[in-house]
Amino acid sequence: MNEAMALVIALPLLGGLIAVAWPQRSRCIGNLTLLLNAASAAWLLALVMQHGAANQLLGGWQPGLAIALHADALSSSFLLLTALVGLAISVYATRYFHSRQAATRFWPLWLLLVAALNGLFLSADLFNLYVTLELLGLSAVALTALGGKRESIKAALRYLMVGLLGSMGYLGGVAILYTAFGTLDMQLVGARISVSPASELALVLMTAGLLLKTALFPLHFWLPAAHSNAPAPVSAALSALVVKAGFYLVLRLWTEVFPEALSPQGAMLIGVLGCAAILWGSWRALQAERLKLLAAYSTVAQLGYLFVGLALLVSVDEGATRDILFGAVVLMAMTHGFAKSSLFLAIGVVQQHAGHDRIDQLDGTAQRLPATTFAIALAGVALIGLPPSGAFLGKWHLLSTSMEMGHWLLVLVMGIGSLLAAAYVFRVLGHAFGNVAFASRSVNAATEEWPALALGLIATLILGLGSAWLWQFLEVVA
Amino acid sequence: MLETSTLYGLLGIILAALGLQAAILQRDAIRRILAINVLGVGVFLVFIATAYQGADTPPDAVPHALVLTGIVVAVAATALALGLQRRLEILDEDTDDE
Numbered sequence: 318m319n320e321a322m323a324l325v326i327a328l329p330l331l332g333g334l335i336a337v338a339w340p341q342r343s344r345c346i347g348n349l350t351l352l353l354n355a356a357s358a359a360w361l362l363a364l365v366m367q368h369g370a371a372n373q374l375l376g377g378w379q380p381g382l383a384i385a386l387h388a389d390a391l392s393s394s395f396l397l398l399t400a401l402v403g404l405a406i407s408v409y410a411t412r413y414f415h416s417r418q419a420a421t422r423f424w425p426l427w428l429l430l431v432a433a434l435n436g437l438f439l440s441a442d443l444f445n446l447y448v449t450l451e452l453l454g455l456s457a458v459a460l461t462a463l464g465g466k467r468e469s470i471k472a473a474l475r476y477l478m479v480g481l482l483g484s485m486g487y488l489g490g491v492a493i494l495y496t497a498f499g500t501l502d503m504q505l506v507g508a509r510i511s512v513s514p515a516s517e518l519a520l521v522l523m524t525a526g527l528l529l530k531t532a533l534f535p536l537h538f539w540l541p542a543a544h545s546n547a548p549a550p551v552s553a554a555l556s557a558l559v560v561k562a563g564f565y566l567v568l569r570l571w572t573e574v575f576p577e578a579l580s581p582q583g584a585m586l587i588g589v590l591g592c593a594a595i596l597w598g599s600w601r602a603l604q605a606e607r608l609k610l611l612a613a614y615s616t617v618a619q620l621g622y623l624f625v626g627l628a629l630l631v632s633v634d635e636g637a638t639r640d641i642l643f644g645a646v647v648l649m650a651m652t653h654g655f656a657k658s659s660l661f662l663a664i665g666v667v668q669q670h671a672g673h674d675r676i677d678q679l680d681g682t683a684q685r686l687p688a689t690t691f692a693i694a695l696a697g698v699a700l701i702g703l704p705p706s707g708a709f710l711g712k713w714h715l716l717s718t719s720m721e722m723g724h725w726l727l728v729l730v731m732g733i734g735s736l737l738a739a740a741y742v743f744r745v746l747g748h749a750f751g752n753v754a755f756a757s758r759s760v761n762a763a764t765e766e767w768p769a770l771a772l773g774l775i776a777t778l779i780l781g782l783g784s785a786w787l788w789q790f791l792e793v794v795a
Numbered sequence: 796m797l798e799t800s801t802l803y804g805l806l807g808i809i810l811a812a813l814g815l816q817a818a819i820l821q822r823d824a825i826r827r828i829l830a831i832n833v834l835g836v837g838v839f840l841v842f843i844a845t846a847y848q849g850a851d852t853p854p855d856a857v858p859h860a861l862v863l864t865g866i867v868v869a870v871a872a873t874a875l876a877l878g879l880q881r882r883l884e885i886l887d888e889d890t891d892d893e
Contacts, residue, residue, distance in 0.1 A: 382857075444861050451868045455875060462879060467886050474824065474879040481831050481872055482818060488865065489811070489838050495858065496845040 321361040322386050328354050333428030336421075343424035345413050350428055351400070351407040354435075358400035362393040363425030366540045366790060369782045371440065381500055382516035389789045391647065395438045397563055398651050400559050401775065403431050405768035408552040412764050413669075416732050417629030422463060423550075430456040432556060432715070437562050442502045443739045446485065446566065457559050462542050472542040479539045481530055483563075486526025488518040496603045507574045516578040518534045523570060524583075524761040533587075533624055534594035537617045541601075544613035549665025552609060556616045557658035558567060564623050568646070571631055580633055583742055588628030588653030592730040594621025599737035603744065607676040608664045611741055612657065615700055618734060625727060626715050638718060644788040645714035651787075652780050656699035659772035663692040664763050676744065680751025688766040690749050695773030697742030699780075702735050707780030800847035803840055811837030824883075828876045835869045 332350030336343040366370070370389035374380060410427070433452035440446045458480065462473035491501070497515035498506050510516050532540040544555050554748035571579065598618025605611035633639045666689045667682055668674045683690040700705040710730060719727040741771040760766055814834025819872040821827050839862045 444864075448864060448868070451872070455872060458875060458879075460883075467883065469884050470879055472884070474876060474883065477872065477876050477879065478818070478827055478831060481876075482815070482834070485811075485831070485834050485838055489841070492838065492842040492845060492858070495842075501857075 318361075318364050318368060318388065319356055319373050321364055322371075322388055322439055324357045324388075325354065325361055326432060326439060326646055328357060328431035329428045331433060333425045335434060336424040336428055340421040343421050344795040345430060347424040348411060348620070350406050351404045351431070354431060355400040355404045358393070358396045361388060363426070364388075365390060366397075373722065379456045381505075382500065382658070383500055384445050385441040386439045386767050387503075388439060390500065390776050391565075391569070392438045394647055394651065394787065394790070395561065396435060397438055398561070398654045399431065399434045399438070399558055402553070402654055402772065405772050406550045406658060408764060409492065409665070409768040410554075412762070413548065413550055413665060419463065419548075422550075424458070426456050426460050427462075427550075427554070430460065430559070431603070431689075433485035434558055434562055438565065441503050443494060443503060443506065445703055447488050448485065448489060450566075451484055453559060453562055454530070456556060461547045462556070463547060463551060464548050465548070466623040468542070469546040472546045475539050476543040478574055488526075490523030493519040493522070503574055510574065510577050512578055516575070520575045520578050520583070524567060527563045527567050528590075531567065531620060532617060533590050533620060534597055534617065535590070536741050537594065537620075538755065539596070540617060541610055541613040545607065545609040549661055549668065552612070553658040553665075555660035556612065556661060557654040559727065560616065560620060561654055564620065564627075564650060568627060571644075571761075572626060576631070581632060584628045584631045587624050587626075588606050588727070591621040591624035591626075591628060593619060594624065595730055596621075596737075597733035599619075599734050599741065601736055601743045605741075606676060607668065608676055608679075608745065609661070611676065612664060612694050613744065614743065615660075615738070616653075616657060618738070619649075619657070619700065621648055622712070622715070622734070623653075625731070626711070629715060629718050629722070629724075629727075632722075633711035633718065639794050641714055643787065644709040644791050647791060648780065649715075652699050652711065655772045655776035655780065656696040656706070656708070659692050659769045659776060660696040660700070662769035662772065663689045663696065663766075666762070667693075669765075670761075676748055679745070679748040682749040682751075684751075685747075685763060686766070688744070688760045688770055692766070692769035692773045693749070694703075694742075694746060695770070695777045697746065699773070699776040701738040701742055705781035707784055708776075708779060710784055721775045725767045743762060758782075767785075800808075800844045803844035807840030807842075809836045809837070810834070810840060822844070824876075824880045828873060828880070831876075832869065832873060835865070839865055840848060 318635050329350055333345055336346045374383035378384060401439055412424055428771035433456060437449035441447055458473050458477040462470050462474055493515050494506055495501055498509045500506055525785040529536045544552050552687040595618050598614050602611045605614055630646060664674055669730045699708050702708040716728055716731060811834050814830050814837055818827055818834060819832030821830055842862050844859045846858040848855055
């Protein structure tokens with residue numbers, strides 16, 4: 318287990334360094350690293366399944382001083398999501414960057430981003446989490462600016478400043494927790510925590526900082542510009558993985574560190590903001606003129622569902638309902654990861670073939686790029702939450718819990734959100750199927766089109782039909 | 796009588812508040828970058844002040860180590876922000892020339 322944990326962090330970091338030292342071979346190195354990373358993430362998942370959660374203290378230092386790693390069902394699920402989405406993004410990126418310069422800049426930063434994500438999902442120490450958050454933020458900002466155009470650099474600069482503000486909030490909270498409870502270990506803080514002004518202030522500071530990074534409405538203002546102006550593989554990584562890291566951390570903090578200090582009003586506030594995010598994000602996605610902006614606003618809305626799920630989760634008592642909700646939230650986060658990366662990669666293919674991504678000029682895309690249009694449709698199924706996608710099951714459990722608890726407004730909001738999602742997905746598909754004759758070939762450029770298609774298939778079919786194992790896994794191991 | 800560590804802690808909180816206010820309200824990018832640095836210094840100062848354990852006991856080393864890491868991160872982030880801002884200005888100069 319220890320080797321697998323170390324490998325998952327060390328591999329992408331090492332690959333990134335080699336890619337810097339050997340820029341001519343950076344594509345091969347990048348793809349090979351992500352392939353090995355997927356294998357080691359799967360290995361770690363299998364080990365966690367077999368032996369349960371595990372802790373590791375790096376360098377043989379005593380607890381409290383050592384950097385602690387922790388692998389459990391939640392972290393290994395997110396590691397697998399990162400590994401599979403990352404692999405597909407890498408295959409796609411091999412052909413995406415035409416200039417050698419852009420390619421040699423992309424790979425080291427991308428591998429650093431994967432290393433930061435893996436480190437974040439495995440860290441069990443509040444300060445180490447801050448370091449991985451900053452690594453993630455810096456590499457994500459640099460990748461956003463990769464396009465080199467004025468808008469992308471402007472969006473990257475704003476993204477950086479927002480990210481730094483968020484990290485400072487988080488770090489302030491960590492300082493308070495360390496002063497009050499004398500440790501940085503998440504499990505120890507969780508065991509020692511009591512309701513006090515210190516723990517409440519830390520909760521507020523850390524949550525606010527992370528919500529800024531996770532772009533929960535109304536703190537989402539930076540997201541559409543950053544996600545829609547980055548190169549396609551980067552947009553996919555930002556929307557599918559990077560915002561999930563912030564959500565993962567809020568989920569962990571709220572369920573494992575702060576459950577004692579949480580108040581019903583706090584959960585209520587997050588739920589209300591989640592509802593606002595669903596409505597506002599879906600509405601803006603419907604009005605977007607460009608495909609990438611549509612996808613970015615759809616992320617704002619989908620994050621809303623995750624936070625509504627979190628608010629429901631913490632207001633339910635320990636027991637079967639809570640376990641089911643926990644699985645539903647994780648399943649929705651994973652489905653969105655696969656679906657949104659599929660959508661962004663497919664949009665990248667459309668953009669490179671058509672030279673633009675204006676929705677009202679997409680006529681005939683279905684005929685020119687059948688496989689890519691199919692990928693957009695598959696991702697759309699998962700975004701709307703239609704069966705058999707993973708999002709359908711997740712939403713189903715959110716809806717049934719809301720009904721049982723009598724939160725009828727939530728049911729209404731999720732219903733409207735799904736209708737709006739259907740409207741923005743079908744608006745794209747409607748334009749894509751313009752009145753043009755079909756081409757004879759359905760797959761035009763395999764390496765560019767397959768990654769999006771594979772991710773869409775995972776989001777709609779595999780995560781939906783095969784999701785029973787996730788609940789078992791989360792319940793048995795957690 | 797105010798203890799020295801409390802004084803430093805309060806100073807840190809004031810600096811953080813000033814930095815946060817400026818980071819939100821300022822429009823100019825350089826001022827914002829500076830404001831975020833002031834905010835960071837405030838948070839670091841609070842953290843350092845918590846290491847004080849009385850006149851006879853040596854201070855807790857953990858906050859010092861953490862703040863040192865934090866400073867490294869802040870330097871890197873500031874460099875990236877200034878680099879991006881410089882890039883923006885170069886792009887603006889080029890458009891003005893055309």
